[in-house]
Amino acid sequence: MTHEYDDPIDPERVAAAVRYIAERHRAEDRPVELLVDDVVRERFGGCVTSVNERRSASILPGLKLEIARQVFELVASGELIDEIDEASIESFPASDPPA
Numbered sequence: 001m002t003h004e005y006d007d008p009i010d011p012e013r014v015a016a017a018v019r020y021i022a023e024r025h026r027a028e029d030r031p032v033e034l035l036v037d038d039v040v041r042e043r044f045g046g047c048v049t050s051v052n053e054r055r056s057a058s059i060l061p062g063l064k065l066e067i068a069r070q071v072f073e074l075v076a077s078g079e080l081i082d083e084i085d086e087a088s089i090e091s092f093p094a095s096d097p098p099a
Contacts (some may be wrong), residue, residue, distance in 0.1 A: 009044065009063065018070040022080055025071065032075075035068050037066045 021035045028035075040063060074080065 001025050008061075011045065014063075014067060014070070018067055018074060021067065021071045022074045025075065026080055032068055032071050033064075036071065040064055040067065 001073070017039050020030065021039050024035050024039075025032050043065065092099065
């Protein structure tokens, strides 16, 4: 579902996009800015990606900046580490083969 003209941008959709971008960044090692561009276009659609409308043109840069800021904050917080990563980190010395 895309963002329709004059609809508010739902904070839950922004949060979902932030998590999705952070996970893709981790998996693909692509720059966050490129992922933000792709995901904003995909998830928030015509209203915020249209450069023809003055109002939309002012929404797009702010939305991208806010999403990128939240992605960097999420990545820095370490909240993306799942149970498997956690176990691997905690068992690291034991997982090394003997010399």
